[in-house]
Amino acid sequence: MQTRPTATALDVPGAAAPEPPRTPLPAPAGRRPWAKVVHQLISVRLAIGLLMALGILSAIGTLVPRWDVYHTPLFSALIAALAVNISVCSFRRLTTLVRQSRVTIDPVDDAIHAKAALREQLELDGSVDEQAGRVRQAFRSRGLAVSQETRGGKVYLLGEGGKLAVWGPVATHLSFLLILAGGFIGSIWGFAGDLNIPEGATVSELPYPGRDIPLGFDLRNDDFDIEYYPGTQQPKEYRSDLVVLENGREVLKKRISVNDPLIHGGLRIFQASYGQTPPGPGSGDVHVAVTPPGGTASEVHAPIGRPVALPGGKSLLVRGFVGSFRVSDGGQIQDAGDMQNPAAYIALLDGETVLQEGWRFQRYPGFTHGQDVQWGLELTGFHGGQYTGLRVSFDPGVPLVYAGGTLLCLALMLSFLQRQRRFWARIEPARDRIRISLAGRALRHSAALEPEMALLSASLRPAAASAPAAPAPAKRAKRRNHR
């Protein structure tokens, strides 16, 4: 049960892990070419090369934005190779760890007390049992799990700390694989697209290159709204009041904002942007400055297609509006769609009789196509509707990515902020006193245990229980002599 080999495996100075780290893996026999391939696949050298290649390619990708390197077969192949490498390495490591976790370390180890690089001896008064109790206490107060054995009048103690830390690296790599798996699933089955919905409108499909994707429900935008910081023009929040309808029935209402999406039917719907829609029949209005012959101008807000009464029995009718007026080669009036040249077709009526009508341009007031007009009718502005810009995304890989990321963070902390370490103590009578021998060893870098060893031995010395030993002054004195 108490197997020595494990303990000696740790004796390799600077050993990184129980598995042979620096020493290359046994070279495969030349007769088996596949073994060579496997040997390469599991080498850390390959992993380092792949990480570097991915880093360099990514850097090029940011400097040459036109080249979408991240979605090239080369980039995918590198990630796939990394995934294979990590999988094989992790599997090997995992089997080793499982085997080792079944091995218990023996507190009785005179070899450690003779050979370990980090050793201390104290001679104190009292009895063996009393001092053993103090050592046990000191180990426990440093968070070490203590086991004890008495043999031949000597008490042997073993304090183990950071036992879980040895699982850190393998957990780190497995969680990295989870993230890659999530990313892969998302890239195969996920999709995302932009959806603009004017206020009051309902949509049921997501425009997507090649084909429109049915949402599986109807989505209505009741209102879009910008909140500003008080007294400024700086937006504080963008919001949309969305309604989900299934078979004409409202099933979900939510006011979404930038950091608060709507989630329904596996789709997530985000507030992404907004914009103006031009006024049209039933939405918005057109602002017209009306100047009767010899009179003064007054502004009228006219909805499209509905006459507005003016003084003197006249009425104003806006027949149409385009945000960006353009005449095509064929003489058709078009809307270029960018709101750069707003124009309205405005008519002045007396009962059913048209007194005058024509296009008026906000950018070119006074331009009347050369017609002789009695009334001044100028387009001064317009108020359209607003549309909300939504980002719709479906990504079945997200849970895996979240799980992998969470696990990755925990596993890394376990690896680096926890330190796997073992301290041995042997308490024995030496002439009329009690001798305490301490030895320490870490899986990774035993020299870093020096401060902890100093604290341990200091806490055992009766007088200097509180002052941690500072190794510095002695060395410093030498240096001053040198100068």
Place this chain on the structure above:
Amino acid sequence: MNSSTLIGLSLVGYLASAAVYFLYLSTPREGVARLGRRIMAVGVALQTAGMLLRWRESYQMGIGHAPMSNMYESLLLFALCIAAVHLWLEHRHHAPAVGIVAAPLAAMVLAYTEFAAGMNRAIEPLFPALRSNWLTAHVLVCFVAYGAFAISAALSLVYLWKRRNPNLGLAKVFPSIELIDDISYRAVALGFPMLTMGIFFGAVWANVAWGSYWSWDPKETWSLITWLVYAVYLHARLVRGWSGPRAALISLVGFGAVMFTYFGVNFLLSGLHSYA
């Protein structure tokens, strides 16, 4: 007492701490290093208080966000994290050498934020996308990582310099190059999990705000490149046994990537992170 007074006082603290650590170069006594460390701790406390107060002040202005939203505030945080990581490393690994590089570094960054021309120090309202609790978590852990990487890189420089000039009197004041190398690694071992967490928090946030946890935005990509460089560092060091000059060089390359992620991307490339 307002936040900028406190932050100004913390700058005095860092400068005093740096001065004490320089004194340590000629009088290498444990007591001197301890004094430097204590002054540094006071500086950290003052700056933390100053930034918390700035946070409160932003609420009084009706804006209300953690002081982590523009270049000025992020540099403040950078200085604070350098100092705090230094204290943690000294506490945990007991190496005054860290203070000799960390105290002047923190003082330099903070002095730059206080005196640089064209630095906008106003508390400004947040863009809608930034109004999230993820802002605090994401930025905070990223800057702990940046602070740790800065210290590792500075120690790597000291390492390379001392290795080249082992007989200079000044070089002898520093601890052994093996210890410097080890502390430099310890800083990476702290920074790497923090950077990982920072990137992960950022990804979760992006997924909540934009519907995609990763979009190859330049800042994202450069944070990944930084992460890859330090991943190479750790694999080379822990598995292939690289330490000393080669590890120091990778640490310097890594910090170069940090600097490009932090500043370069903002000035040279455009993307979602272009506000800070």
